[in-house]
Amino acid sequence: QQQVKQSPQSLIVQKGGISIINCAYENTAFDYFPWYQQFPGKGPALLIAIRPDVSEKKEGRFTISFNKSAKQFSLHIMDSQPGDSATYFCAATYTSGTYKYIFGTGTRLKVLA
């Protein structure tokens, strides 16, 4: 019940295309859903996050879509660029108490020039 399932494992997109990464969770108590971006040789860094009181959050070319009833959320990268090539992790937690993040397994994105 604590898992976050992420797909696909890897993704190849042409420059200018849309990259879509999906995550599904089971624990309905989760109330915070961040996405982390990791470049080779670096630690993951927060990219964008959403809470379940909204269905969508957009920051520049990055958008999170959230479907509370389906217990799913996804990251959309519009106008994908070669510089977006990285590994993306979704995560979930609940913000009361001292509960940890549950990370997805990661998606390796490659954007072709």
Add this chain to the structure above:
Amino acid sequence: DAGVIQSPRHEVTEMGQEVTLRCKPISGHNSLFWYRQTMMRGLELLIYFNNNVPIDDSGMPEDRFSAKMPNASFSTLKIQPSEPRDSAVYFCASSLGVSGEQYFGPGTRLTVT
């Protein structure tokens, strides 16, 4: 702001040796996390602390692994004795509160031969 500092950045050791990884969290952050990343298992949470107290060490793979946080500005992860299967990148992350945004360090790449 120096960010999360980890040392060493690279460690090569022989099987059976003791290995100590070090982490200095961001000043003011009261939660600290140790993760291990491998191609096979992805990003795994090993242990985390809140206000210097270990909250959950269920991710520590074996008794060979131990972690301490003697004060708010320093933590260690020790492996004794080390084994080749411990080879991985070990990340330390810190946050303000357990569910706050986690800031990852650059990681320590451990190779056990």
